[in-house]
Amino acid sequence: MTRPVVIAARRTPIGNAGGILRAFTADELAAPVLRAVRADVAGAPPVDDVILGNVFGPGGNTARVAALRAGLGEGVPGLTVDRQCASGLAAITLACSMIRAGEGRAYLAGGTESASTAPHRAFRSDPPTPYTRAPFAPAELGDPEMGEAADLVAREAGISRERQDRFALRSHERAVAAQAAGRFDAELVPLAGTAGAVSRDQRPRAGFTAARLARFRPAFTPDGTATAANSCAVSDGAAAVLVVSEDVRRELGVPGLRLVASATSGVDPRRLGLGAVPAMREVLGHGHPDVVEFTEAFAGQTLACLDAADLPEEAVSPDGGAVALGHPWGASGAVLVVRLFSRLVREGAGRVGLTALSAGGGLGVAALWEHVPGAGR
Template sequence: MSAPVVVAARRTPIGTAGRKLREVTVDKLAAPVLAAVVDDVWPLTAMRGVDDVVLGNCLGPGGNVARVAALAAGLDVTVPGVTVDRQCGSGLAAILQAGQFIRAGDARLVLAGGAESASTAPRRSHRVAPDGGSPGPYERAPFTPRAYGDPDMGVAAEDLARARGVTRGRQDAYAAASHAKALLARDAGRFDDELIPVGGLHRDDRPRRLDPAVLARMPAAFVPRGTVTAGNSCANSDGAAVVALVGDDLRAGRPGLRLVAGAVVGCDPRLPGWGPVPAVRRVLSAAGVRLSDLAAVEIVEAFAGQVLAVTDALGLDPLGKHAELVCADGGALALGHPWGASGAVVVVRLFGRLVRGGAPAGTLGLATAAIGGGMGVAGLFEVVR
């Protein structure tokens, strides 16, 4: 068996749904990133063909997005593809699955990540209405059976923030900080080496300066008199992110991120945002690592209240002493949340912060995401040189 190592990591700029990338389909988002990652690992690809492509996707057109994107990227017709749906954790789950292929000896070079086009996701309708009435719009697939409440994500974030005592002020402050970090990172060029322009978009289009006074006046978005607003929530977005994983015996001295441990766990379906807590605890326990050993943490920022509920439970203070540990360059609140891709975006960000950033061998980083339906996913990575 060989330990899987991420040796290349790229992403598209993230575009807010309905804007610059509104006409770029999900396969066309993924294809140029796949092609770029193949180029990045040259000449490994000359010595060893790509064994598989694993992509996360939530609301695409169906079929097998990974296979379509692989062919569109110019990969050989012998390269297969599989599409993973773990909702907002799909991109990270795809990377963990690719790592399992390599660890088991079934593959030596796999491209993995995720892609989502909220702009071009098809609208669906019932052919036969479930209640026997007239066919009508199909709003969304259920996250859970009705007996578990099947909450929308915004409502669930509100419930979690209330259950964990996360105030509106902290949520607004965290959202403002995420945007401020992302603007600083973008202006400093810290995203440049991971970006592959697509659809005329060359940089993330969402980060902006948030006025605390304006944030404080924004109305509740999901629950009357609630604390979750449009200002402290992510935006539905378009984007793709891909990494290349190889066996440690194949990396030939290339620096990268060794996948130490990964986990997908279930939690209360009524509070799906809680999922990262047990997932993180499981991977840390499996690796014999403490949170204090980590140099970087990337969490998919779907809602500020959800992130703070998770970080509070883990003993992290992202508005204080851990501001440079947790999403140091901002996250999905600032950049946007292309659902099936976001779990891979956080791994690309870890790669940028640690590998491109020059962290020494042995440095540890963590990526995690909450998942609709009551799940969490986490991956622990270690820098190798």
């Protein structure tokens, strides 16, 4: 069985919904990233398919539209995946599975989300009833809003408000430091916006303090601990990687991230924030990570998952995570792999890494990766 390897990884800057990327549709965000990833590796074989995660887009197979817009050619198909917030990582692990199955040798995979341009939707009623999201689960099984579920998970796991605020503060401090040091630069694909080039993430905030975070009120339930400051922002962005077979990587002589193990899991949809825990436990049976990239949708929910998987919170998101950078739903899982690629491959800061996140409906995806050196190293 051939082993899949990520040999290139890029992303757009991440913008707040209605912010710096508000003019870009989901396919317009993805196309320049696909082109950049494809161009990063000279001599790579033709792309067999493009697989992209997307949650709130317009439909119409966003991956196919983005592939055509990227100029990849009419012969490159396109598959759009929806596993809610885990869609981007699910798209990458699906590409890895297709390589293992021998269906192809090179795939562009990742995710894209434009919350700013997502269409308004309505239930079929008379008159039509607008809604902001589709159900994550049948109502009779429990279908809470994300913030409400995050408060429940944090309360049941005994995660204090103070610990959540400390985690959020660390995420912002790390992201601000990484941005200032240029550690995001190599992975970013600047976009030409209406007000000029967009080349930096919008959200990371300098100047936060523990005292300032403590002043934020509960955002979702009256006695909850999740606030606007220790939760992620709704965001726009795209991320993609080039996944090839191990024999292609050896022929090219380039370094990469080789997939060690991946898993997908489901839990009680009322506790959807814990969706990643079974998947994390499964892949952690194959090795211990030096770096963990976990989508920080809510600080309390993230900490509950890390505690359940016996992972130290200090090892997570070394350059900041979604609390600081934002959460472009369909892209966030792919952003994790891009960030891990930068840490392990571009910077050499570790050998083994974990990417994981929970998603609406009580879903979770996790993947364990190892750094593979290039020729002559």
